[in-house]
Amino acid sequence: LFLGRRAQRFEESADRFVASETTKWVRDSLRAVIDRAKKMEIPLAIFSSSPRFLVQRVAHTLEIPHVYATDYSIDSTGCFSGLGELMDAHAKCKHLQTLTSSLGISRGDVMTFSDDLIDLPFLEAGGRVCVVDPARKLRKLASARGWVAIDE
Known part of the structure; x- marks a missing residue:
């Protein structure tokens, strides 16, 4: 899907998508959970199989500091050149362990x-x-x- 395509084009599309759609799909009940966790100083993270260039923007909008998502390599011309780490359920578990260890929880x-x-x-x-x-x-x-x- 991304191979050989310009990363910048997808990143710009992700910016537009997140700016226009986040309020539509971040439901009030989920926003309340996020806000409550922040007030209680509970660490928040997003683990997603979606591309990092999209997930990072969502996390930034929601003010969630820890982001784990599927990585794609980009070549010297700025084009996607391959799949890095796929953030499947097992990768999510691995990174959750690393995060909890680093946070001491x-x-x-x-x-x-x-x-x-x-x-x-x-x-x-x-x-x-x-x-x-x-x-x-x-x-x-x-x-x-x-x-x-x-x-x-």
């Missing part, structure tokens, strides 16, 4: 969020789980396990 004190069952290993890596507009199978599992669900 227990993974049991971490709340993980996702909308899809593919992130199950990541969800289970934290002490508390919250599913956000979950896919059907994840909703069923969340209900069975008593996990928090945010729906809008």
